[in-house]
Amino acid sequence: MGSGRFFHTAGGGPTAESARDADAVKLATTRVGEIEVREDDIIFFPRGLLGFPALARYVVIARPEDGPFRRLQAIERPDLSFVIADPLVFFPRYRLPAAIEDLSAIELADPADGVVAVILTVPRDPRLITANLQAPVAINTRARLGMQLILSAPEYTAAHCIFSREGVPQGA
Structure with missing residues (x-):
């Protein structure tokens, strides 16, 4: 599964200025205001997602001012809403184990159609942002289906700091 197409193009989700066509509906969010x-x-x-099994419909909001964060x-x-990011931006060696949970629930037959994101915890001090590498989100961009994976890989935890003590991304 890749990540570039989903995280680096406007097609990966609406921006405040996008989705102006007739089938758009307005959603008043508490974090980024009104979007279409x-x-x-x-x-x-x-x-659903862990802790929110009844909530099944989500949209990725990508704003230029948020950099690698969505x-x-x-x-x-x-x-x-959850702050998410492409894990490879901060952890270039991050890989899903070969024996991950069956992805048939999101109809992912071609890995090129899949992207992976990690959910971030953002405290007041942004130098302390952590990524949940243990429970990434997999999305089939073609079918618009997603699921949260639970990895048993011991090298991944639910709270990996994304910045080193010097304040630079861990993988840089």
């Missing part, structure tokens, strides 16, 4: 979302921007998570915004809960 097209039906084909919505990613369906059949099993928001995975719940459609049903405007107050709920």
Whole structure:
């Protein structure tokens, strides 16, 4: 599974200025304000996310001012979003184990259609941002389906600091 196409193009999710066509609906989020979302921007998570099994519809919000960070915004809960990022930006050696959970739930037959993101915890001091490398999110960009994986790889934890003590990305 790759990550570039999803995280580095406007097609990876709406921006505040995108989705101006007729099928767009307005969503008033508590984090980034009002956005317009097209039906084909919505990613369906059949099993929800950990702790939120009943919330299945999300959209990725990509804003230029957020750099490598995106928001995975719940459609049903405007107050709920997760900061996500391409794990390879901060951890270039990050790899999913070969024996990961079956991805048939998101109809991922071609790895080129898949992307991986990690959920970040963002405290007041941004130098202390952590990434949950143990439970990444896999998304089939073609089918617009997603799922959260649970990895048993001992090298990954739920709270990896993304910056070193010097304040630079871990992988730099």
